[in-house]
Amino acid sequence: MGLCLPPSKRRPIIVKFLCYDDRKNVWGSRNQLVGTNIWIKEDYPVEIERRRKFMWPYLRAAFRGDPANPNARVSAFMRLDQLVINNQTFSHVNINAIPQYIRDRVAHINHTRQSEE
Numbered sequence: 001m002g003l004c005l006p007p008s009k010r011r012p013i014i015v016k017f018l019c020y021d022d023r024k025n026v027w028g029s030r031n032q033l034v035g036t037n038i039w040i041k042e043d044y045p046v047e048i049e050r051r052r053k054f055m056w057p058y059l060r061a062a063f064r065g066d067p068a069n070p071n072a073r074v075s076a077f078m079r080l081d082q083l084v085i086n087n088q089t090f091s092h093v094n095i096n097a098i099p100q101y102i103r104d105r106v107a108h109i110n111h112t113r114q115s116e117e
Helices: 020-028 046-063 100-116
Strands: 076-079 082-085 088-090
Touching: 046 076, 046 082, 046 100
Parallel strands: none
Antiparallel strands: 076 082, 082 088
């Protein structure tokens, strides 16, 4: 089936599940692949991938919690191209609605990266 490629040039495999339970089982078992050179990720359209890449620093900053309330638990995750923080949904359109302490962290990270270059 095509050329035999070296391990550094592996091709992705796209899978479409007919049954949602099969997809759920595979997705739930992906932690068993830790430490291998195999990974599982969602296949999104290019535009959604671009938006997710833009929102990712905000997600990482949200995980660090609120410095004004260090004991408060923060729930943060991505849903398609939207960021959900403590049950509030944010997208690339309403990025200014994200809590200020998160935007400050992202701005600090971006400033630090620019000064290193």
